[in-house]
Structure formats: C-alpha cells, structure tokens
Amino acid sequence: MIETDVAIIGAGPVGLFAVFECGMLKMRCVVIDALDAIGGQCSALYPEKPIYDIPAHPAIDGGELIQALERQAAPFAPHLLLGQRVESLADVGDGWLEIGTSAGARVRARAVVIAAGAGAFGPNRPPLAGIEPFELTGGVRYFVARKEEFRGKSVVIAGGGDSAVDWALSLKDVAAKVYFVHRRPKFRAAPESVARLEAAAAAGEVEMVIPYQLHGLSGEAGLLRQVEVATLKGETRSLPADHLLAFFGLSMELGPIADWGLGLDKSHVTVTPATLETNLPGVFAIGDIATYPGKLKLILQGFSEAAMAAHAIHPRVFPGEALHFEYSTSKGVAVA
Template identity: 45%
Template structure:
C-alpha cells in the first residue's frame, strides 16, 4: 500500500462546489486534495452540459458549464489544490488520532482531519447496455474504459457508441488491434467531426468496419467473449466475432461507495446541519447537491454559500487553539497576500 498523503482537507468531488470549497478553505490557509472519478474538473458542468448556458450564477448573466469551471480553476489557483482524477473515493475510516483516512480505487491513500463530500449526484459510472449475461464478461474481456492500451493489442475488438470516447478510442486502438469494428445505433455521430472524418477514412481504407445496429446478445465462455449478435436495419441480425468488447454508452450518476461511509442518509442524500453543513460524523461535511436539509435547493449558488460556512468549522476542527478572524477580501491585506493580488493592486 502506498504511503498516506497528509493534508488539511480531503474533498470528494471536483465539480463547481468542490472547487469553491478550495477557495473558502484556502482563505483560511487550509490545504486541499480533491478526488474525482472524472478525468478533469467540473463535475456535471463538464460532463453533462459543458456547452449549456447557466443563467443563475450571481453576477454572471450567462455562463457555460465549461466557462464556470475554468473561472473557478483560475480563482482557486493561488491555493495550489492537488487533484486526484480518474479515481473513485472508495473507503473511509477513522484513525486512532481522530483523523480520517480515505482510499481510492487507484490505491491512493489520503489522510486529513476534515473530509468534505461535494459529490453532486454521485459518481459518474458507465451506462451498461441491457445485454443478458454481460456482467460475466466484465473486467475480463468486456470493458467500459481503457486503462492500458496494450491490453487490446492483437485482439479482435468491437467498440460500441457514437460519442467522443467511442471514436477517440477507435482511432487510438486501431493501429494496435488485429481487427476493429465500431457499432453504433445510427449512422450519425455526436463525436467531434474531425474524429468522425478520420474514422470514416479508416473504414473507406478497409482498416476498420462500421456496423449500424444494436448489440443484443453476447456469447462466449468463462468470461471470454467470442461473438456479439447485432440487430441491424439493412442486414438483419449479424454475428461479430471478437475477443474484446469496449462499450461507451455514456455515463450516469450513482451514489457509489459514499453510501458505505457510515453516514446517515436521506433518500441517497446526506443530511447536514445548516450552520456548519456537517454530517452525522463530526469532521465530515457535505456541500452542494449531495446534501440535504429542510428547504434545500439544488443550486450551484447554494453550494457556494454552504462552502463558506463549512470552512469556518473546518478551521476550528483543524486549529482548535487558534482564534478565527472573519475578514473581507476587499480590505484584508492578509487575504490579498494569500490570493497573490496584494502587490499589483496595492494603492
């Protein structure tokens, strides 16, 4: 097991609320590590609606999910947060010294006196197609993500899906594999046009196949896939023999291991008080869409407010002997130093 990384606060989830936690905690000199299952910051804003305009962020009449994420990243940059992407927070336990130890599914071990759960609607997990018996093959010859490209070398590979993940991996893996077939429901792709053009060129050159249809059945033995049965519009049912199957049907949110952390839950949400946004476990906070209290509204701005109040109590837990002084960024040279704006903005 790797050695524990020690920090002040571990934040689960790097969506807008997770990022703003860093800001409020940073103003109080608290250092943060963030864990997120996605490969980049932004959470739902980045994964579900990067292009969609948001109209209810104070002082931003309109801002896209991606732009909001980018602005928050810029705002928290002075506090040097450390990100652990592509990892799911999987286990939480209390240590003898009163601190919390968080393990991820990539074996990262973090230790801190304070945990903030800002996991939104939960972890983004792959949508699984309703193919009977598919679970027998998962992790053996059927996958929903690529961890190592080498694992596909010289295989007969089928990729399903029409988005960027499906197209990007088709293009990346094509030179390695023995054969490649892309299966999509219709002959129209949501992926970037450039990737679609490259894919079509490979199909035209006979370097890969494109099949329009729905995968209905899997056959194989002992977890080793041998063929997939595809229902097509123009050719009827066809069988594709293959030794690896990669399915990219998008992501959906599930609460996941957070449900096993031993916290009280209310319909898959985490109840908190409205003074500190602390959960049933002292030192564990929940901020943003994942928390619940009377009158809760699932708005980004609610999460921002919650982050500010959470940070006050986090400070008291981490520095029980220090007095917390409330300061404004407009007037406090101390805060301005932390933000790195004092020199250039000083009168």
C-alpha cells in the same frame, strides 16, 4: 500517504470553490475525483451549455465556469487526485480521518468534504429496441460536448426538464431543424426558459412535437435517419433526424460512500444546515449530495455551503485559534 488539512471528494464546481474558501482560511486541500478531469457534470455533460443562475453572469457556459473556478483556486495549489474513486473512510484517531482510493492512494486529513454531486452518474437511456448501434456512432446522445457538431443537422430533443429546454434554445441557431418531443405540454424547467422555448416555437425556430414520446429509431450502418414518436392513443409520426438528444435525467449511485455509516435520505447525505457537518464528526457534505430542510439544488447554494463548511472546519485544523472573519475585498487572496 498524503497529509493535508481538508480532503475534498469531488472536483465539480462546488468542490473547486471549496478549495478557494478553505484556502482563504489558510487550509490546504487535496481533491479526489473519479473523472480524469476537473469539472464534474459541467465538464463531462454540458461544457457548452449556458448556465443562467450564476451571480454576475447573465449566462456562462459550463466549461467557462469551470475554467474560472480553476483560476480562482489555483493560488492555493490544491493536490489533485483524478481518475480514482474514493473507496474507504476511517477515523484513525487524534483528530485525523483517512481515506483510500481505487488507485491505492491514502489521504490523511483533519476534515473530509463530500462534494460529489449526487455520486457516480450516468444517463437514463430510453427503452428503445436497437438503440446501441446509434449510441456508438453518436446518432443518439445524452449530452453535448460541442454545439458545432450539430450545425446544419436535423436534431430531435426528447425530455421536459431544464437540460432539454436549454439545449433546444441553444441549438435552434445552429441546427438546421430542432424537434422538441415531450409527452405533455407541461415542463419541469425554469419558467423563464419555458417562456423562451414557447416564443421560439411561435417564431418557427423549434417544432414542438407534443404530446408524443419516443417509439423507435431507424437508419442503416449505425447512421440515424428517422425517430419515430407516438401518442398514448397509438398515433405515430416519423421525424427525419441526424441526432437524437435524450434528456431523461441521470441515474445516480453513491457507491462506497453509501457504506460509510452516513445519515442518508434516499441517495442524499443529511447534514446540519448551519455547519454542513454529517453525523460523522469531521465529515461534511455540500452541493447536490447534501440535504436538509429548505435545500435548493442550485450551484450558487453549493457555493454558499462551501463557505459555511470551510468556516466550520477551521477549528478542527487550527484548534484554539480564533477566526476573525474578514471580507475578501479587504484582506485580498491569502495565498497559501
């Protein structure tokens, strides 16, 4: 049994910042994550992908952001339980909640913060015949761990969201050739990023293959050679390719969290906006998994939610103790 003040489910950027915010209020944290390393999607899916909407950072790679958040949380010495999924949640009375993990650990805390992104995730795979051998060899990928692996290669990027657009911009100076495949000339990405992509296309740095969608793959011994694309009218093109990067979003599932009796809106947890508390007393949700009117799925909003949740949790950990809010610039880091 591990006893702590706050149990945080999820070691992504928002979960790590929650450690800092709780630590500044002298609350100890245990952090549990199903992945073997901290960082969530930032580490697992796009450690070298630039993120443009973190305050004071015009651009910062996902991996660098996680490293900075880890350093920020380090003074508060969070207890990390990695490589294990939270399986159960129970109210054991007297203001305590207890969670159990797939590895048999039990954590008893005054509050639980769900910062699990959108739950367990995996890529949405394109329905292409014979795709499996190319997945095994890395010819077909759903995320980028190291940009250098694509240096001098011919890369086909498929998708119309932020990941597809951002990686096209990031790889255009690394790959020998970048094709951008999308079924229509309208994107679901940030307008500024789309403008930069269009400028790159006009400069010949990226070839736009629109309106096409993936149709087939060819190669030998698992080595990708061609990506076939087609229009809705049946017109086809074959693009020479060493790699296909397919960015069609992630399939999300809440897993055991869905059975805890939380108020759910599809695959998201509903919370009270002022406190981020769920319908279960002492259980809070922050980041992408939380939903309420006006919610924006931005890391920076998750950071704000972490601070709000920490202040709402303080009375549960220190009942009857007044919390006199001070700015970190005046109080410094209140090391636990």
